Amino acid sequence: MHLARFKRISLGHFPTPLERLDNLTSLLGGPEIWIKRDDCTGLATGGNKTRKLEFLVAEAIASGADTLVTQGATQSNHVRQTAAAARKVGMTCHALLERRVTNQGEQYEQAGNVLLDDMLKCEYHFCDEGLDMNAEGLKLAESLAEKGRKPYFIPGGGSNAIGALGYANAAQELVYQADAMGLRIDGLVHATGSAGTQAGLVAGFVALNAPIPVVGISVRAKREAQVTNVHKLACATHDLIGTRGDLDVNMIEAHDDYVGPGYGQPTDAMVDAISLLAAEEGIFLDPVYSGKGMAGMIGLIQKGHFEKDESIVFLHTGGSAGLFAYPHLFSKQRGA
Numbered sequence: 280m281h282l283a284r285f286k287r288i289s290l291g292h293f294p295t296p297l298e299r300l301d302n303l304t305s306l307l308g309g310p311e312i313w314i315k316r317d318d319c320t321g322l323a324t325g326g327n328k329t330r331k332l333e334f335l336v337a338e339a340i341a342s343g344a345d346t347l348v349t350q351g352a353t354q355s356n357h358v359r360q361t362a363a364a365a366r367k368v369g370m371t372c373h374a375l376l377e378r379r380v381t382n383q384g385e386q387y388e389q390a391g392n393v394l395l396d397d398m399l400k401c402e403y404h405f406c407d408e409g410l411d412m413n414a415e416g417l418k419l420a421e422s423l424a425e426k427g428r429k430p431y432f433i434p435g436g437g438s439n440a441i442g443a444l445g446y447a448n449a450a451q452e453l454v455y456q457a458d459a460m461g462l463r464i465d466g467l468v469h470a471t472g473s474a475g476t477q478a479g480l481v482a483g484f485v486a487l488n489a490p491i492p493v494v495g496i497s498v499r500a501k502r503e504a505q506v507t508n509v510h511k512l513a514c515a516t517h518d519l520i521g522t523r524g525d526l527d528v529n530m531i532e533a534h535d536d537y538v539g540p541g542y543g544q545p546t547d548a549m550v551d552a553i554s555l556l557a558a559e560e561g562i563f564l565d566p567v568y569s570g571k572g573m574a575g576m577i578g579l580i581q582k583g584h585f586e587k588d589e590s591i592v593f594l595h596t597g598g599s600a601g602l603f604a605y606p607h608l609f610s611k612q613r614g615a
């Protein structure tokens with residue numbers, strides 16, 4: 280795998296740290312738990328979309344674009360990072376925000392990521408739930424082109440094969456770090472949504488011939504649908520990288536037991552996982568993705584999914600800006 284063959288710009292701080300979670304490891308009594316800090320990518324409070332955008336925005340620049348167009352849920356971390364990337368390269372971001380979560384109180388459409396979108400001069404418009412959001416985003420790009428702009432459309436989550444290169448690169452970065460410290464990784468766990476993160480990781484590990492199982496904790500889709508989405512994108516990324524052979528669907532592992540009532544809807548396990556990581560490790564997760572991902576990892580450990588003497592890595596995909604859209608969830612800790 281030789282990713283310098285692809286266009287890329289620098290948007291973040293890499294490599295991100297790989298740290299041992301001493302307190303969580305001793306609390307759960309094994310396996311040994313490490314954390315890959317992709318919440319520390321640095322772009323406008325960071326997160327996993329930064330890696331994808333390094334490849335996507337390079338394509339946008341090469342195409343002569345002056346505008347990035349994308350879409351996400353109201354509290355999208357992807358839209359926030361895309362808006363920041365746009366400012367950095369002298370573009371404007373136009374975004375559609377889907378009202379996928381409507382029961383979380385007044386702060387939800389103003390605070391957290393939406394506040395940061397405002398500060399990044401993102402031109403966003405709210406949409407009702409249930410539309411084909413990528414199709415709506417393409418329509419928005421067309422209408423901007425008619426007005427003389429030069430838009431570049433980035434799908435939701437930055438999840439196409441070009442974006443997923445960012446996570447093939449992360450797979451390589453992680454293997455180098457682990458090899459340098461003599462760490463054998465027996466599994467990598469993370470929250471999976473639009474599938475680009477997991478697809479890129481799987482394609483990257485295959486290209487590196489480093490058979491590290493990637494465990495996706497779904498935040499939205501049912502298991503079968505998530506496996507299909509990840510597999511499709513992993514195959515496209517595998518082809519783009521130019522790795523030989525087929526990428527078998529059996530390589531894709533996803534769990535849907537931690538979604539709860541739906542995307543962006545709180546669960547007790549998520550609130551407990553976020554509270555635990557803050558109290559034990561001083562690390563902030565988020566209510567939509569990494570909190571459910573961590574709840575999933577803890578649940579799998581408690582079910583005996585990993586051996587006590589194994590070492591696993593939790594990929595922290597970011598999102599803590601979203602905490603401020605859900606202040607009521609954690610107010611009990613103030614004694615309210």
Ligand SMILES: *Cc1c(COP(=O)(O)O)cnc(C)c1O
Nearest residue numbers: 356472473474476568596597598
């Ligand atoms: C987007 C996102 C994810 C999911 O990544 P996908 O590539 O969309 O599957 C996980 N965590 C956070 C914080 C995110 O913003």
